[in-house]
Amino acid sequence: MGTEPKTLNELFNSAVDRYRESEFLRFKAAGEWRSLTFGEVARRVRELALGLKALGIERGDRVAIWSENRPEWNLADLAVLAIGAVDVPIYATQTHSQVEYILADSAARAIFVSAAFSEDALEIKSRLPGLEFVISLEEIGEPVVGVEELVDRGRSLYGEQPGLYESMWRAATSEDLATILYTSGSTGEPKGVMLTHKNLTANVVNTARWLRMEGRRELALTYLPFTHIFERAVWYLYAYTGATIAYAESIDTVAKNLIEIHPTAMTSVPRMFEKIYARIIERGLAAGFPRRQIFLWALDVGRRWAERKDRGERIGLTLSLQHVIADALVFKKWREAVGGNIRIFISGGAPLAPEIAYLFLAAGLPILQGYGLTETSPSVSCNTDTRNRIGTVGPIIDGVSVRIEDDGEILVKGDNVMKGYYNRPAENEEAFTTDGWFRTGDIGHIDADSFLVITDRKKDLIKTSGGKYIAPQRLESLIKSSRFVSQVVVVGNARKFASALIVPNIELLRGYAQMKGIAYKDPSELIMNPRIIDLINRQVDKYTMELARFEKVKKVALLEHEFTTESGELTPTLKPRRSVIEKKYSNVIDRLYQEETPSVVAV
Template sequence: MSDEDPELLALPADETSVSISSPESGESLEIDGETQALEWHAPILVRIDENTTIPHLLARRVQRSARRPLIARKLEMGDTWQNMTAAEFYEDVQATAAGLIGLGLEQGDALAIMSRTRYEWTLLDYASWCAGLLPVPIYETSSGEQIEYIIQDANVRAVITETVTQRELAESACRRLGRSDITLLSLDAEAMQTIRDAGVTIPRTMVAQRTQALTTDDLATIVYTSGTTGRPKGTEITHGNFTELALNAHAWMPEVAMGKDSRLLLFLPLAHVFARFLQVFQLSGEGILGHTPDTKNLLPDLATFRPSYLLVVPRVLEKIYNSADAKAGRGGKQKIFRWAANVAVQYSQALETPEGPSRRLKMQHAAASHLVYSKIIQLVGGNARFIISGGAPLSTRLAHFYTGLGLPLLEGYGLTETVGPLSVNTPRLSKIGTVGPPLPPLSVRISDEGEILIQGPSVFRGYHNNPEATAASFTEDGWFKTGDLGSLDRDGYVRITGRAKDIIVTAGGKNVAPASLEDPLRGHPLISQVVVVGDKRPFISALITLDAEMLQLWLKNHGLPPMSIGEAATNIEVLSALERAVDRANEHVSRAESIRKIRVLTTDFTEANGLLTPSLKVKRKAVLERYADVIDDIYGGPVQNG
């Protein structure tokens, strides 16, 4: 078997046709002297046929480069990563797929996976797809009630958990449902060996038949939304949703994953659709994929894996910055760090001007690079060419900071219903403050109410067993309603202004988007979470929780004794620091939108207390209900109706 032509599943030679076209924007409107697009159509760079499923992309990757590394697995002892070739991974997938068939799972059956991000999840995903199954993720932090709901709604036939404890939770859920026909396995208790043993007598031709029976219209997964507004909805995502987006993303941004030196370390939860898309994207390119199950090991793993690009949520970037600032301590070191941070921001801002950075700024940047930036770059492995941030808005200052120190930050935006990414800034042109242009082949339109509407092949099929919710999520002419408010500039770049359902209307009739105040405040080292309140109230206020990890460092750096969260919540110096942070955030909004009062809570928002989703989004409605008395106390009583 040659490196370039392994003996694999036969594929048609013309499985993918490529056509290049130019973007076509729709109508535009001039607002305050600036042209705003009302609609933007991204180019379709790659057209696929019905055979271009996820297993098809894997087989093509193996045919291109069977002997090149595809996966890097960290050895249990030490910091060494062991490469697995494309052919080796493909063989593991085939053996596991045969095992799943051997367990009695029929074409189209649902298999639930409940685990942290690790190699076995990716293996089970691809094996399930090759066996014609439907892998359904369950967050490893899910409650028994949530597990029960997913098993019932998706009609799950097998559950594979990471731990024995999780398996026991699933067993309890099955008993409550009266389901004794469900296979339950745990990775900690030889699940993979059990599966492989079950496949010994299954001919590989049976796996091939299952794989070849798939089309792009078949379901690839059902991903249950985080549930910020109630019971989770099962988002139906097809093979075509994944593959059309992945291939077009490769054609549009080949510098990310089409180079043989591309390296992605996956640490985001694979229960989330964004991470699921990333594994398909990376494995269908030319690079290597690694996994970090425990984020406590993230920095050491980044240092040894040396990723070529990072995909993170803003909270990770805020933590890195705040940790670097805190560890600089007091006095001279802290002054040097903050000077270097300001230089990075100014340098990035200057890059956006026709003149570029001045000679003096270039000299300052070179000095700051030697003293500070090089150390931060080494923190993430020293090999990263850029960072892609998504999942929540990021402050423009932090975006300029990372770009200025030599890690260009590309902010993006996406939803479960769009297989993750909807738009993202590109290395060729990044506009800080926007979330970039739509990824091919998506189209974006702004409704009369300012809501972002989308249409295209990567938009989900519908909500599982919920036709009413599906119908309510689309306009009459077939555009998906994102629920986000925003705008398009003349180049088709998307700017997010907030969630439609989160808009606060004060007693004076002023519309306030909470995100414009919450996002900059979350960048402060003392702050963990912020929820802006004030609906039907005379002014805007904010509920703030403290970051327990950063608090002690902050206190030490400010010459204060250690104290508990409860003590810090009423400490005059802590409150003064928070008030100064609020004043800075208020500089970017009108007086009617500004925060007038804050209340520091003594308990953080977590998944365990029901105030965060598994993807770490704040459940705003739950927070408002839980702290209704605190909010009423801020305003001297409940809302006066009439």
């Protein structure tokens, strides 16, 4: 790809030079798919950047972005970077008070908003003298600055000073601050992570090389929030390698958009794969004779085939032929359900249940798990299509160094590691060792073949009253291998043993109840049925049978309602907020540790 870029501005503009006439962004407008080329995006970014300059936004100023995913989000991001300013993304799901805190803490001078947040932004602006401009991504009139007004200002300035835009984006250096990313914050105020152009650009270039993406020109579907570093960095990666990026209409339309777009790649979090898997299992089990028996046979064949392939073992002629038949009868339909052209899925943010990973691999839909943090821009390690081991997060990528402390904590060093936390000097000292390694707060190890294995978050480790340590994420990942389990959170800190809060897959339980002749009126009555309780108990025992006795879950509470982002129980990337969940269900948890409570209860 020629000379490697040193800034995000160089990264974007070098991609424009290579792919100017190629399709870049695809999105739905008025019910129809439309697209922009690299050249058209570059022109729009130039107009927005010069419009910001005409407003008086200067190098180093903070500009926030508060919007759901849409092409304009990324255009605003690139425009802010082009003039040397620093962007401050805000989650669409963050509370009003958190947004105000972020805008005040970062000293933002302007904010891009979608129509859904314009009134809230104006209200906050009235209390923050430093916030001068609210820029609407739609035309809604005064008192906000409309995006087309900004574009008009940019065009006028370009006519007056045609060389200004290029001189501005070229003035950025690798050490310049590019963005302040505020973590969603499960407790306390959000914390701003400062990432430089070098942090993000180095990570993109290293990841592109690691995944051998040069010349691939993926067609990617995107739906994860750009406010999160995972999807934002992947967007830069796609841009750098000339991919076409299609925007899902919403998280609820991903399944439909997969079929419409026929992507070759998609990034996701485990929760989405769990939902896809659950729907597939539900439909397969609902089929009549003999399709149901064929489906179950195919799952068994696929699991055995994938396990051997993953371990690099000889598969054998019989199993190979069985897999070919299973693929023709069952797994081919899985690929068609996700568009028919998927080459790879990339998963991050939380552990993926091995059962799901094996069966997707059997279906020709490999899920490459990776690992990273906001503070590492984000990639630290990632499996590849030629080096993929289920249960790990892959080898360490090029340009990143990892060290494992005596207590198992993973330390990271490299150009990808953040500049620090904004306005948090004490926390910056705690975040780094005296010799400059970043403390990730994650526990793990590197196996004999150089694959990184994550055990858990250091702060999430459960220490029983007997002094034994239990890794809840590992337990949760195993339990979620059961098709009857939708969500699970393991608890038990300072208790005698581990317990679990389980949200069962109600639809699959309905099918099971119908098959077994179990009568019920509603989901609440269903999960209280003794035979359903016995089923969940057997499932937990089955998938945790290889654990040490002290690690096993001794008691389970079945919950009728799912954990959600709206209730504050999940982060925007669908990871459980343990402190929130444990507080909300404290009475249920206390009940689990009463001696008279049975091993599984429904609440």
